[in-house]
Amino acid sequence: MNTDHPTTATFDTAPGAGCCHLQAEGPDHAQPTITMTLTEVADLVELLDEVDEFLRLGHHAIEALTDFYRTHHDDNHPRFVALCLVDSVSFTALSLRGRSQGASNHPSRDQEQTNER
Numbered sequence: 001m002n003t004d005h006p007t008t009a010t011f012d013t014a015p016g017a018g019c020c021h022l023q024a025e026g027p028d029h030a031q032p033t034i035t036m037t038l039t040e041v042a043d044l045v046e047l048l049d050e051v052d053e054f055l056r057l058g059h060h061a062i063e064a065l066t067d068f069y070r071t072h073h074d075d076n077h078p079r080f081v082a083l084c085l086v087d088s089v090s091f092t093a094l095s096l097r098g099r100s101q102g103a104s105n106h107p108s109r110d111q112e113q114t115n116e117r
Contacts, residue, residue: 041100048093055086062086 036044055061065082069075 038100038104041096041103045093045097045100048089048096052086052090052093055089 055065062079062082065085066079069078069081073081075081
């Protein structure tokens with residue numbers, strides 16, 4: 001797992017679109033945008049929650065991840081990287097959950113036009 005994160009992701013929702021746009025920011029701002037419906041985001045969050053629960057509660061999951069990073073990658077601290085992966089899954093789910101809730105509360109374009117009249 002790469003623990004260096006030179007770019008960050010933003011979550012942008014177009015009014016009334018009913019979907020979410022994920023766009024990476026960083027040195028190269030010309031990266032493509034990924035569009036997901038709120039249902040797809042909810043499904044992804046559910047999957048990440050399940051993976052997080054499995055990794056945290058599963059027997060020997062951290063040890064297996066540590067062994068994986070020790071044997072398949074050139075990491076000096078494979079247990080640290082394994083624990084970072086588990087935390088990354090959890091924080092990604094939390095971030096997506098919060099942002100999708102904000103997007104679902106975003107007024108639609110029709111509502112905005114009605115309010116302008």
